[in-house]
Amino acid sequence: MTTADILPFFRAWIANPLQVAAVAPSGAALAELMTRDITPDSGPVLELGPGTGAFTRALLARGVRECDLTLVEYGSDFARLLSHRFPAARVRWMDAAQLAPAGLFDDAPAGTVISGLPLLSMPPRKVMAILSGAFASLRQGGSFYQFTYGPNCPVPRRILDRLGLKATRTGRALLNVPPAAVYRISRRPPLRLLATSA
Numbered sequence: 001m002t003t004a005d006i007l008p009f010f011r012a013w014i015a016n017p018l019q020v021a022a023v024a025p026s027g028a029a030l031a032e033l034m035t036r037d038i039t040p041d042s043g044p045v046l047e048l049g050p051g052t053g054a055f056t057r058a059l060l061a062r063g064v065r066e067c068d069l070t071l072v073e074y075g076s077d078f079a080r081l082l083s084h085r086f087p088a089a090r091v092r093w094m095d096a097a098q099l100a101p102a103g104l105f106d107d108a109p110a111g112t113v114i115s116g117l118p119l120l121s122m123p124p125r126k127v128m129a130i131l132s133g134a135f136a137s138l139r140q141g142g143s144f145y146q147f148t149y150g151p152n153c154p155v156p157r158r159i160l161d162r163l164g165l166k167a168t169r170t171g172r173a174l175l176n177v178p179p180a181a182v183y184r185i186s187r188r189p190p191l192r193l194l195a196t197s198a
C-alpha cells in the first residue's frame, strides 16, 4: 500500500461504505498471500474489485503481463485511477455481477480470478451471479482467489454446491489490518461412475 492510495480509498469508503467495505487498501502480506500461486502462465487474469490496485501491483510483480490483466471495478474514481496507473490493462467500469452478459472472455478464457469484492455485504443472488459469471470466464483448471475478514469462506455453501465448486483456505494474513484469510475456489472434479463387475 502506498500513501498515495490511502486518501482516495478512505474517500471512497466514506461515500459508499458497503461497496468499498474497508477503510484502507489491503497490505503487502495479504497481496502476497492472494497472489502466492500466480506465475507468468496464470494469465489472462481477471481482477474483480481492484480498488487502488494493491493486488494488481502484486500480480505484475509475479510476472503477469499488464496487457494480460482485466480489471473490473464498480467505483468510478477507482476505475479512472486504475486506467491511469495501468494503461496497458483492460479496465472496465462495471458491476462484477454483469460478467456473463459482458462476454469479456468469449475469445480467450481467463486462467485466474483474483477477487477483492466485499462478498459478505452482498445478497446471495448477487454472489451467485458473480461466481457463475467468473467461472464461465475461467478455463478448465483455473482458480478464483477471494479474501475475507470473516471466519469462514464468504461464498455460502449452497452456492458452492449449486455451481459445483469447492473452497479451500490457502492461508491467513495476520499482519493485514484487519487480519484476513484467503480462499481458493475451484471446480469440483466430475463424478466418475464406479465400474461394477457382474
Ligand SMILES: C[S@@+](CC[C@H](N)C(=O)[O-])C[C@H]1O[C@@H](n2cnc3c(N)ncnc32)[C@H](O)[C@@H]1O
Pocket: 019, 020, 021, 022, 024, 025, 026, 048, 049, 050, 051, 052, 053, 054, 055, 072, 073, 074, 075, 078, 094, 095, 096, 097, 115, 116, 117, 118
Ligand atoms: C474491500 S475493497 C478491496 C480493494 C482492493 N482489492 C484491495 O484489496 O485493496 C472492495 C472493492 O470492490 C469494489 N466493488 C464493490 N462492489 C463491486 C461490484 N459489484 N463490481 C465491481 N467492483 C466492486 C469496490 O469499489 C472496491 O474497490
